[in-house]
Amino acid sequence: MRTLNLNPFNPGILKKILPFGIMVLLAFNSYFIVIEGHVGVVKRFGEAKHQQNPGLHFKIPLIETVEMIEVRTRKNAEKMASSTKEQMPVTIEVSVNWTVNKEAALELFKRYGGLTQFEQRILDPRFRSATKDTIPQFEAEQLIQDRASAIQGIERRLSEEMAEFPVVVDNIQIENIVLPKKYINSIEIKQTEKNLAAAEEHKLERQRLEALRAVNTADAKAKGILKVAEAEAQSILLKGRAEAKAIEAKAKALKNNPLIVKLTEAQAWDGQLPQTMLGQGAMPIMDMRQSVSPPKP
Numbered sequence: 657m658r659t660l661n662l663n664p665f666n667p668g669i670l671k672k673i674l675p676f677g678i679m680v681l682l683a684f685n686s687y688f689i690v691i692e693g694h695v696g697v698v699k700r701f702g703e704a705k706h707q708q709n710p711g712l713h714f715k716i717p718l719i720e721t722v723e724m725i726e727v728r729t730r731k732n733a734e735k736m737a738s739s740t741k742e743q744m745p746v747t748i749e750v751s752v753n754w755t756v757n758k759e760a761a762l763e764l765f766k767r768y769g770g771l772t773q774f775e776q777r778i779l780d781p782r783f784r785s786a787t788k789d790t791i792p793q794f795e796a797e798q799l800i801q802d803r804a805s806a807i808q809g810i811e812r813r814l815s816e817e818m819a820e821f822p823v824v825v826d827n828i829q830i831e832n833i834v835l836p837k838k839y840i841n842s843i844e845i846k847q848t849e850k851n852l853a854a855a856e857e858h859k860l861e862r863q864r865l866e867a868l869r870a871v872n873t874a875d876a877k878a879k880g881i882l883k884v885a886e887a888e889a890q891s892i893l894l895k896g897r898a899e900a901k902a903i904e905a906k907a908k909a910l911k912n913n914p915l916i917v918k919l920t921e922a923q924a925w926d927g928q929l930p931q932t933m934l935g936q937g938a939m940p941i942m943d944m945r946q947s948v949s950p951p952k953p
Contacts, residue, residue, distance in 0.1 A: 685717035693728040695761045707762040725761040726771060729753050729826055734784055738791040740799065747834040750787050750810065753826040754779065760822030778821060786813035796835055797843055803830045 689712055690696040696708040699721050707725075715722065733751040740746055756764060756771070768774040790809040791799070799806055811828045818825055835843075 682717045685715075687712060687714050688722045689713075690722075690724070694724045694726050695758060697723040697725055697762055697765045699723060704762060704766050723765060723770065725756065725765060727756045727758045727761060729755045730771070732775060732780060732783065733831070734780065734787065736784060736787060738788050740794060740796045741792055742795055744796050744835065744839060746791065746796065746799070748787065748791060748830060749832040750783075750828065750830050752779075752783055752814065752828050754818075755824045755826055757822040757824060764822050774821075774823075779818070779823070782817040783814055786810050786817060789813060796839060797846075799830075799833055800835075800843060803833075806830060 688696060690708055690710045692710045694710065696713065698705050698708060698713075698715060700716070700719060702721075704723075705720075708722075731751055731753050733749065735747065735749045737745065737747050764771075764774060768777060787810050790806060790813055793809065794802075794806050807828050807830055811825065814828065815825050
């Protein structure tokens, strides 16, 4: 009776499987994929040779390896103790966004060995230094009310420190400022007083504007009345001049033509004859009613 040899270490089976396994291993190690937002640094026996952009690429199996370097924006945050210009203790939380220059990823890897090493050895110490050097330039109240100026100071200092490195500092934010509670209360009281003063000033300004508006209205009304009076006076003056010219023209006409006097008297006669005629001595010499007798039938 024939027996089966089920020993998995049978030399014959291993000779058949081993070459196939080696081929599969080599095939799986002959390519790599770089995902978006990264570049691939290809190392040959540990030495960085070149970098590859996102996509499918090939490498020499067992000889070349690939290190992925992220070139998207990264965020580092720090929480540190410092002091203000008036030597008040303050705890500040700041963050920085930064990006590796894509074309210089290979250089960064050669010089620093990767992003983690670069952050620990280069970026973080300089970020802390820039923050601690900037915060003491501001008083506590300035930090509370005007963070933008402090942020600009940190950005300016850090950008100068990082100018020689293959990265770009994108944005810095002051996430939180922690001051002694007693001082926070005093700031709130002072701010309330400022708000009340500003409200009172606004009220006074509004009253001033309303008073000025009333004065302007009254002035405009007075000017309107004056304009009407001037118009009326001008009208009267023009009317008087017209009447004077008419009288003057009439006088000239009477002077040049005596018959007009008769015509004027005739126009003014009411149709009644005078009842008495006076002589030179103002004595009645004739009664017109008695001298004139009705005609006989």
